[in-house]
Amino acid sequence: MTHVISRVRRIARTFLRSAADADDAAQLGLLAILESASSYRGEATVEAWARRVAVRTILRYARQQRREGAPVAPESAIDDEIALAPHQPPFEALPREARAYLDELPEAQRTAILLHHALDHSIEEIAGMTEVSPDTVKSRLRLGIGALRKQVRQDLAVGRKRAS
Known part of the structure; x- marks a missing residue:
């Protein structure tokens, strides 16, 4: 323990x-x-x-x-977990905090992304934890990452600036 x-x-x-x-x-x-x-x-x-x-x-x-x-949807714990992830992107370049983008995702996609990217679980582990097939986990990850990219692109297109 x-x-x-x-x-x-x-x-x-x-x-x-x-x-x-x-x-x-x-x-x-x-x-x-x-x-x-x-x-x-x-x-x-x-x-x-x-x-x-x-x-x-x-x-x-x-x-x-x-x-x-x-x-x-925690205030800072998501950002802390993402900061500890092995391959973190340059979050300072994002128009908003990573948490804000994640909060806009459907729960299933958000959970899959956090488990895979922030907590470093494999597809098979996530499938077992969430009681869905590995293909469903892959789909949720793909759709979630796509939605995150779209949100960032939209923010960049409208010129949104990161709050200080």
Whole structure:
């Protein structure tokens, strides 16, 4: 648990705006890991398996919060996760913050992009976490990235400047 707790907290902060909700989701994720420990088959590292269990639990919690009208789409956690991504683009060149663009995407596309690009999960891992086929994940990534590019191009075309 000590090896995955910080990662589980980061994942929860990525998907939930409220610090209290993120803490609740992280705690639920950690409990799910403990409850599922007997199902670990050794096909991946313990850390990778635990992250998958936690992400599934956190995504369920975030969906439940959305249905209940709780605020999601974090203020700064998305930007923090993207900044930690291995191949980050030059965000200072964007007319708006990355979070603003991501907030405009449909939830499924936003989730796929965050899991893949910010949290560095594979297509197969995301498919398992979100309970859809790998082709669906690929489609969501392709459509989401296309929508992000379109938003940036539109902002550049109208001359939108980054707020200071």
